[in-house]
Amino acid sequence: MKFQAILVTIISIICFHSVEAQESFEVEYLKRDVYFLASEEMEGRGTGTKGEAMAADYLAASFKMLSLTPVGVDNSYIMPFDFKYSTKMHGSEESDLISTTGKNVAGFLDNGAEYTIVIGAHYDHLAKGEFGSSRAPNLFGQIHFGADDNASGTSGVLALANYYVKNDKKEAFNILFVCFSGEELGLHGSKKFVERLPVAKEKINYMVNMDMIGRMKPDSKTLVVTGIGSAKEWDSLLIANNKDFALVKDSSGIGASDHSSFYLAGIPVLNFFTGQHSDYHTPGDTPDKINYEGQSDILKYITRIVSGTEQIAKLNYVQTVNKGSDTPRFKVTMGVMPDYTWQDGGLRLDGVTVDKPAANAGLKAGDIVLQIGDSKVDNIQDYMKVLGKHEKGDKVKVKIKREGKEMLLDLQF
Ligand SMILES: [Zn+2]
Structure with a gap:
């Protein structure tokens, strides 16, 4: 035009x-x-x-x-x-x-x-x-x-x-x-x-x-x-x-x-x-x-x-658990925004939060997480379970797929 x-x-x-x-x-x-x-x-x-x-x-x-x-x-x-x-x-x-x-x-x-x-x-x-x-x-x-x-x-x-x-x-x-x-x-x-x-x-x-x-x-x-x-x-x-x-x-x-x-x-x-x-x-x-x-x-x-x-005159602001509606509280976080609509295996990331474990480990938006430590990750529920197992300071290997290629990254919670 x-x-x-x-x-x-x-x-x-x-x-x-x-x-x-x-x-x-x-x-x-x-x-x-x-x-x-x-x-x-x-x-x-x-x-x-x-x-x-x-x-x-x-x-x-x-x-x-x-x-x-x-x-x-x-x-x-x-x-x-x-x-x-x-x-x-x-x-x-x-x-x-x-x-x-x-x-x-x-x-x-x-x-x-x-x-x-x-x-x-x-x-x-x-x-x-x-x-x-x-x-x-x-x-x-x-x-x-x-x-x-x-x-x-x-x-x-x-x-x-x-x-x-x-x-x-x-x-x-x-x-x-x-x-x-x-x-x-x-x-x-x-x-x-x-x-x-x-x-x-x-x-x-x-x-x-x-x-x-x-x-x-x-x-x-x-x-x-x-x-x-x-x-x-x-x-x-x-x-x-x-x-x-x-x-x-x-x-x-x-x-x-x-x-x-x-x-x-x-x-x-x-x-x-x-x-x-x-x-x-x-x-x-x-x-x-x-x-x-x-x-x-x-x-x-x-x-x-x-x-x-x-x-309603004014809505009542509430601080949210920033993980999804029925999520229990965890001792650790990775600092990722999961893609809730992804259906093709693994956990696809819509985003990562700066200065959180995932970003520090080098994970990026678009990455698909396949495994964290010993646990396979095939959906958000698997990911939640993994978080429940870890303590702050734990070190794990994270297997991801990026642009079709699998990679291993070191992550510390
Ligand atoms: Zn946009």
């Missing part, structure tokens, strides 16, 4: 935003936003790149059409933030710190209420693989379109903003809509956003995050919702408002996306996710593979849950 075409697309938002609120979740609008954000011209929306800036302009134009209050610099919707990231994640041997500037994009719907909720999603992605196409070095140099990760969640923010601006009723709270950058490099955008919130932290009721909501399997309709343990009220609200989905619930407030930054600041969170797939973090994550109907159903579900919270 040439720049002119981009302008035309931005102008077409005007037409989009004149539609009625109930049409907000129509597939054609979700499609239009995902195809735009995941187009070749965005070059994979790498933080600090031209593609990221173009995507940011598109998001800001969308917020402006909706007359959201700008909360960025100079009366704009853009909130730039500086950060450093390590090049080590690109697979190189030496680690250099690179300084860059990312752009969060945020707009505020002021309903004159006491409390505010945050609805967010990251819009940055891996550019041409420079920013962590972790599993396949040969994909370096190809555009990583990031349609599911996370043009899907970003288009969800736009659709929800449109819905809440256009519907006839005023919600019982204000809403802050945020599109984060710097997520793929380590949740940098959301961390900075939480450090410099445009409203007082005590006045934030909760945060809803969407990261990869585009690959709902039409037959199983599995929807992973994390953060359920972070407020006393979430579980019953999720159940009461669910009509479409096979829910996979995870209590943990910490996960591999931006809701973690809010949870760690004492704010209840929910994160929506349709599960892993083989195109994850590859150039194969393209707009034609998105299940837009499924995405639309998720957005409607979110509005029902949000309506349900209007009966």
Whole structure:
């Protein structure tokens, strides 16, 4: 798409935003936003790149059409933030710190209420693989379109903003809509956003995050919702408002996306996710593979849950056991985020926490754990059992599979 075409697309938002609120979740609008954000011209929306800036302009134009209050610099919707990231994640041997500037994009719907909720999603992605196409070095140099990760969640923010601006009723709270950058490099955008919130932290009721909501399997309709343990009220609200989905619930407030930054600041969170797939973090994550109907159903579900919270002045924050809902407490931790939807043997990792045993042992996101010490690991339950057997300080060998190859790593709990 040439720049002119981009302008035309931005102008077409005007037409989009004149539609009625109930049409907000129509597939054609979700499609239009995902195809735009995941187009070749965005070059994979790498933080600090031209593609990221173009995507940011598109998001800001969308917020402006909706007359959201700008909360960025100079009366704009853009909130730039500086950060450093390590090049080590690109697979190189030496680690250099690179300084860059990312752009969060945020707009505020002021309903004159006491409390505010945050609805967010990251819009940055891996550019041409420079920013962590972790599993396949040969994909370096190809555009990583990031349609599911996370043009899907970003288009969800736009659709929800449109819905809440256009519907006839005023919600019982204000809403802050945020599109984060710097997520793929380590949740940098959301961390900075939480450090410099445009409203007082005590006045934030909760945060809803969407990261990869585009690959709902039409037959199983599995929807992973994390953060359920972070407020006393979430579980019953999720159940009461669910009509479409096979829910996979995870209590943990910490996960591999931006809701973690809010949870760690004492704010209840929910994160929506349709599960892993083989195109994850590859150039194969393209707009034609998105299940837009499924995405639309998720957005409607979110509005029902949000309506349900209007009966409660402010949700009660709870600290979660960051391991999954029915997990006993262990003396040790590895500091990994398991992929709850992985079915192909072993325990696939969605992420590892810095400075925890797994990271220190060299484990990475995308690794599949096959064995820990003497115990074979074929699923999350096996992994839990292994944790139950160990004490702090124990040393074990961990057998993993990375990019098809088996390796042994030394891990100390
Ligand atoms: Zn993501």
